[in-house]
Amino acid sequence: MPNQSHAALSILAVPAFKDNYLWLVHDGQHAAVVDPGDAAPILAALEHHHLTLTAILLTHHHADHIGGVKALLELADVPVFGPAHDGIEAVTIPLAQGDLLAVPGLRLQLQVMDVPGHTLGHIAYAGDLGGESVLFCGDTLFGAGCGRLFEGSPAQMAESLDKLAALPESTRVYCAHEYTLSNLRFAAAVEPGNEAIAERTRRDAASRARGEATIPSTIGLEKATNPFLRYREPAIAHQLAQAGMVGPQAAPLEVFTALREWKNTF
Numbered sequence: 001m002p003n004q005s006h007a008a009l010s011i012l013a014v015p016a017f018k019d020n021y022l023w024l025v026h027d028g029q030h031a032a033v034v035d036p037g038d039a040a041p042i043l044a045a046l047e048h049h050h051l052t053l054t055a056i057l058l059t060h061h062h063a064d065h066i067g068g069v070k071a072l073l074e075l076a077d078v079p080v081f082g083p084a085h086d087g088i089e090a091v092t093i094p095l096a097q098g099d100l101l102a103v104p105g106l107r108l109q110l111q112v113m114d115v116p117g118h119t120l121g122h123i124a125y126a127g128d129l130g131g132e133s134v135l136f137c138g139d140t141l142f143g144a145g146c147g148r149l150f151e152g153s154p155a156q157m158a159e160s161l162d163k164l165a166a167l168p169e170s171t172r173v174y175c176a177h178e179y180t181l182s183n184l185r186f187a188a189a190v191e192p193g194n195e196a197i198a199e200r201t202r203r204d205a206a207s208r209a210r211g212e213a214t215i216p217s218t219i220g221l222e223k224a225t226n227p228f229l230r231y232r233e234p235a236i237a238h239q240l241a242q243a244g245m246v247g248p249q250a251a252p253l254e255v256f257t258a259l260r261e262w263k264n265t266f
Contacts, residue, residue: 054105059138086121117157169220
C-alpha cells in the first residue's frame, strides 16, 4: 500500500486484522504509531522501512486499537499518549480537549479533540503535516459513516462529528477501518438523489477492485457524502419521515438518532 507523503513526513497505512488500518507517521528515521491494535505488522513495517519507534498515540480503549501496545513497549521504551478518560492503563501521558501534543522524534504538533460517542473518552488528533491538514479520528468518523454508539449518546456523537466537520475541508481523514463501500450503500439508501454519493461509490469501488484503500478521504468529501455529517439536510429528514422512522417535523438530533439506529440493522 503506498505511502501518503507530505514533504519530510509521511503517513504509512499498515493493514491489520480484517479491515483495520494502523497508521505510522514517520520522517524516514523516526516513527509514531496511531492505534496499534496488533504489534506484529507494526514491527514488520518498522523493520522494513528502517524506522525507530518514538511514540504511541491512542484514540480509545478498544482492543483492536490498543492490543499491540504491550508488545511494542517490550521492545521500545516510548511514551504512550492517549485519552485521559477512557480507562487505558498503558497511557503514560493522558490527553484531553485542547491539549497540544509535540510528537517525540518528529517535527509534528497535533491538537487533541474530545470526540465522545463511540466510547465516552474517545479523542482525535488534528494537525498540520507538511502544509496539509490531517486528522486521526479512530472510530468516530469513517469513510461515509461513523462509529457505533457503544458508550455515548446520539447527542454526544452528533456533537463530536460536528466538531470534526468544522475542520478545513481539505483535511485528510485517517480513520481506522475500511468500511467505506458498505457505508456508501447505506448513504445511497438514505439520500438516493445525491450524485456525489454515486460518484464516490464508483471511484471507491474501483479503488478496492485494484486492492487500494479508500482512506484517507477528506472532510469536504465527507460533508458531501456522509449521512452522519448531513443529518440536517431536508432530503434526509424527508426520506426518514417517508419510511416512518421520524415524524414530519423531526428535529435534527431525532434524525441523527434514527440514522444511527437504521445503520445498526442495515
